[in-house]
Amino acid sequence: MRQNTIPYIFLGIAAILAAAAxxxxxxxxxxxxxxxxxxxxxxxxxxxxxEPIKTLDEPMPPExxxxxxxxxxxxxxxxxxxxLLESIGKALEKGDMDVVSxxxxxxxxxxxxLAKLTALAQNSTFRLRxxxxxxxxxELELNRLARWALExxxxxxxxxxxxxDLRNEGGKWMIEKITLPPAPGESxxxxxxxxxxxxxxxxxxxxxxQDFEFARDFVDPxxxxxxxxxxxxxxxxxxxxxxRAAKPLRAMFSRGDTVGYLAHVVAADGAQGAExxxxxxxxxxxxxxxxxxxxxxxxxxxxxxxxxGGDVYYSPFVKNPAGGETLAxxxxxxxxxxxxxxxxxxxxxxxxxxxxxxKKITLSGHTDALGTEDYNDRLSANRAGTVRDFxxxxxxxxxxxxxxxxxxxxxxxxxxxxxxEDNPDGRRANRRTEIYLDF
Numbered sequence: 169m170r171q172n173t174i175p176y177i178f179l180g181i182a183a184i185l186a187a188a189a190x191x192x193x194x195x196x197x198x199x200x201x202x203x204x205x206x207x208x209x210x211x212x213x214x215x216x217x218x219e220p221i222k223t224l225d226e227p228m229p230p231e232x233x234x235x236x237x238x239x240x241x242x243x244x245x246x247x248x249x250x251x252l253l254e255s256i257g258k259a260l261e262k263g264d265m266d267v268v269s270x271x272x273x274x275x276x277x278x279x280x281x282l283a284k285l286t287a288l289a290q291n292s293t294f295r296l297r298x299x300x301x302x303x304x305x306x307e308l309e310l311n312r313l314a315r316w317a318l319e320x321x322x323x324x325x326x327x328x329x330x331x332x333d334l335r336n337e338g339g340k341w342m343i344e345k346i347t348l349p350p351a352p353g354e355s356x357x358x359x360x361x362x363x364x365x366x367x368x369x370x371x372x373x374x375x376x377x378q379d380f381e382f383a384r385d386f387v388d389p390x391x392x393x394x395x396x397x398x399x400x401x402x403x404x405x406x407x408x409x410x411x412r413a414a415k416p417l418r419a420m421f422s423r424g425d426t427v428g429y430l431a432h433v434v435a436a437d438g439a440q441g442a443e444x445x446x447x448x449x450x451x452x453x454x455x456x457x458x459x460x461x462x463x464x465x466x467x468x469x470x471x472x473x474x475x476x477g478g479d480v481y482y483s484p485f486v487k488n489p490a491g492g493e494t495l496a497x498x499x500x501x502x503x504x505x506x507x508x509x510x511x512x513x514x515x516x517x518x519x520x521x522x523x524x525x526x527k528k529i530t531l532s533g534h535t536d537a538l539g540t541e542d543y544n545d546r547l548s549a550n551r552a553g554t555v556r557d558f559x560x561x562x563x564x565x566x567x568x569x570x571x572x573x574x575x576x577x578x579x580x581x582x583x584x585x586x587x588x589e590d591n592p593d594g595r596r597a598n599r600r601t602e603i604y605l606d607f
Contacts, residue, residue, distance in 0.1 A: 243273020245340035249316060252341065253302045253332065257318050260289045261296060276332070276343045284348050288330075297321040305331070305369050306417025306429065312336050313344070314415075315365055320349070325382070326356035331366075358385050362456040364427040364448045368417055371446075371459050372431060375400050376410065380520045388449065388458040394605045395493040396462055398520060399485035402495070402513050403464070406484070407471050408436035417446075425450045427457075433467070435474065442470035475509075482597065484513060486580060494532075494602040496580075497555060501536075501599065504550035506558065514555065517603060518562035525565060530604040531555050532572045536595035537583035541575060549573035551601045 246252040252271065259267040265286050269277060277285075288294060296302075297319040305315040313336070317329040326349065333345040347361050359370035367386050374383035378401050387397065403409065411417075412432040420428040427448050434441045447461040468483050476482035486496045495517065497510045506514075521527055533548030552571040560566055576583075581594035 243275060243277075243343050244271050245337065245342045247340050249314065249334050249341040250302055250304070252334075252343070253316050253318060256332075257296050257301055260285070260318070261294070263289050265289065272343050272346060276346045281346055281348065284351060285330075285346075287351070288348065293322065295321050303329075304414060304416060306365055307415060307419045308333070308363075308365050310419055314341070315369075323349075324356065326350065326358070326360065329360065331360055358382070359456075364422075364450070364457045365417060365419075365429070367457040368429050368431075368446050368448060368459065372411060372417075375404055378405060378516060378519070380516075381524075386459055388451075388460045391460045392462060393493050395495060395603075396464070396485065398517065398605060399493075399495060400462065400464065400467075402484050402516050403467055403471055404433075405516060406509065406512060407467075407475055409433040409442070409467075410436065412441060420445070426460075440470065440474065442467050486602070488602060488604065492604065494604050497601045497603070498596070499551055499599045499601070501595075502539075502547070503599075504547060504554050506554055510555075511558065514558050515562065518559050518564050520605075521559065521564045521568055522562075525568065527605075528568050528570065530570045530572060532574050532578075532602045532604070534574050534578060534580075534598055534600050534602065535576050536598040537576045537579065538595065539576075544575040545573050548575050551599075555601045555603070 244252065244255075256268055256271050259265075259271065265282070268285065268289075269282065298321065301319055301321075303317045303319055305317050307314050314334050316332045316334060318332070320328050320330070329349065331347040332343050333347075334341040335344045349360060350356055359366045371383050371386040374380075374386070375397070380397060380401055383397055383401070384394065410433065412434050416432050418430045418432070420430050422428075429446045429448070430443055431446055432441060432443050444465070444467040445461075445463040446459055448457045449460040450457045464485060468485065471484075472482060482498060484495055484497075486494055488494045495513070497506070497513060499505070499510075500507075517529070521529065531552040533550070533552030535544040535548050535551075537544075539547070549571070552573060556566075556569050556571050559569060576598070579594070579598045580600070581597040582591055583595050583598065585591050
């Protein structure tokens with residue numbers, strides 16, 4: 169009898185151990201149950217939760233603007249500078265200067281600035297641009313000092329933004345300086361802030377507006393040609409570029425009177441970005457900073473890939489074989505008719521010329537090497553004449569335009585390969601009219 173009961177005893181012990189192991193597996197902390205959850209619970213877990221509402225990191229003390237000015241408070245700090253600026257903008261639109269003062273703090277807001285800001289907010293026409301009321305301008309110091317703007321709606325250049333310099337302290341941003349636009353009756357500066365970042369931003373905003381004359385005021389004419397400014401206007405317009413929302417201008421270096429910035433742009437759909445470099449120099453006082461160099465290589469490469477089908481030689485901005493820089497307009501083989509792209513580029517050039525009747529341009533027509541010399545001379549003259557006629561029809565006086573036929577004498581690219589074979593890509597880059605802006 170005792171021998172017959174032993175197997176049953178072992179079976180009982182095994183059953184107890186299996187049950188204990190299963191209980192531990194189900195209830196073990198930090199692990200999910202091995203058993204399927206009830207259907208109702210699974211539905212609750214998979215249900216989409218609403219996005220949390222963004223709020224500032226710090227609660228605002230119940231203080232008035234007068235108390236803020238008496239207390240050396242530093243204002244509100246936030247890990248999200250955009251949210252801080254949005255909060256200031258909303259408070260300004262409501263005219264709640266107590267909240268505005270608490271958000272900014274005494275470090276940036278003295279009694280004079282508070283009075284000006286109050287007068288600005290109480291104006292019946294005051295409102296932020298929608299969309300685009302909050303804009304990051306760029307960085308003065310990498311990851312340490314940044315500039316943001318509240319963009320005002322319906323105002324003229326020079327009065328259309330409030331600028332805020334924010335410093336990063338321990339991972340949170342706080343407002344260090346505020347710059348207000350001129351009040352009614354005050355003279356309007358070309359740039360509200362004439363430091364290097366202010367000039368770089370004012371220049372690029374003018375290019376985005378296709379305001380060639382305004383952009384021209386911010387460059388050193390000895391080192392930045394009118395052709396390069398015009399090319400940048402064309403690239404921005406035809407490539408449908410806009411400044412990137414996050415860190416559009418990033419400081420690269422600062423060496424005394426020379427500062428470098430990297431400008432980040434994106435296509436209109438935001439799907440692809442490009443960058444180019446700006447160097448600014450400060451002439452001896454009292455002169456302001458000026459854009460002294462623009463390196464468009466990165467922008468031209470992106471333009472070629474997106475607009476010109478990857479042809480890096482099919483560029484609207486080229487080095488003239490005879491020296492200097494020119495705008496280039498391209499033609500099909502044995503053609504003198506303009507493409508839609510060429511017409512749009514010329515519309516931009518026409519707008520520049522019509523603004524000042526003293527400006528003159530030189531149009532030089534060119535061909536590839538196929539054909540006789542006489543034929544290519546006539547074709548190149550026709551190409552230059554086509555551009556001249558378009559500009560004249562757009563309202564540019566004929567006296568501002570000079571045309572020259574160059575034939576095949578000044579190729580941009582070789583018409584044949586090193587082995588003497590035909591080079592269709594090179595010939596394509598040679599079929600053009602170049603525009604020299606003799607301003």
